């Protein structure tokens with residue numbers, strides 16, 4: 001039985017009727033472009049095969065019933081009229097936040113029964129929460145015939161996360177989940193959400209991309225992410241621009257000089273401006289068919305996140321160091337940082353050696369064993385049945 005059928009079957013057992021449909025939305029890996037999305041910059045994620053799957057049925061009585069097979073406990077019943085930002089600290093805040101954001105934007109959503117099951121690892125920097133948000137947004141968009149486009153759903157999901165959940169994240173993860181296509185990475189300009197699908201089929205070129213989940217759990221509602229964001233906004237204000245995206249790479253040195261003794265802001269600005277430039281370099285290399293050459297750019301990005309933006313951790317640094325020493329083409333942390341996952345670009349023939357090297361390095365350092373898997377660029381959100 002496929003995942004969609006299983007989730008539909010569980011819905012029927014739970015609620016006593018069949019769902020109106022089943023939808024799926026993926027987690028993501030970000031190839032390059034980290035902490036640029038809330039600076040109006042460039043990002044380049046691709047969708048994972050891991051998905052949040054939701055069986056959903058409409059209701060007409062302003063009630064939302066939520067259940068997840070991944071969380072202990074029964075059905076949670078919420079009144080739509082009582083949904084209030086900042087009041088829910090549980091997983092239910094993500095789907096409820098989406099319903100809140102839709103209704104707040106004036107969309108006539110009158111309730112739903114939902115059963116969810118997700119294969120996206122949680123707390124691993126792979127956007128399990130965006131997958132939850134997007135699957136609900138897409139299901140309600142279809143069921144209530146709201147006619148919203150994918151990028152609009154992503155914006156509403158971001159609003160749910162920023163305002164309802166209270167995590168000050170950018171737009172990358174929701175857009176990735178909603179808009180990615182199989183076999184492609186998504187080159188996204190987060191200023192206007194314009195997008196280009198860039199073919200990214202590593203297997204055809206004899207390479208692989210590994211995800212190494214360090215098992216160090218992270219969260220965005222914690223203060224560090226917000227502090228980086230505030231520091232970037234301060235940098236933009238000091239430099240007199242709307243967002244750091246507006247600092248041209250060629251003007252970086254002059255801009256850093258203008259920041260004088262604002263040492264911390266200088267580091268943040270340097271990361272964001274060089275990272276936007278790295279995204280453009282990676283896009284150019286992929287377009288030129290020079291895929292192997294992106295490896296060193298990924299590693300450079302890691303150094304910038306570690307030294308300038310300071311969002312890495314010893315486990316992520318060790319993945320990058322051990323993988324590169326064992327012959328990887330390049331490696332970097334992916335996602336917000338402070339734990340979570342790293343990605344490793346490798347020749348297919350070197351995957352086993354590199355995996356072993358990373359596992360041994362973790363054991364030698366006394367770290368919890370990492371979880372390593374291959375990431376194949378997969379489809380974005382869709383209706384399954």
Ligand code: GAF
Pocket residue numbers: 033034035036037038169170171172173220335336337
């Ligand atoms: C997290 C956030 F949710 C994204 O918006 C992005 O800022 C990312 O960290 C860092 O690039 O995944």
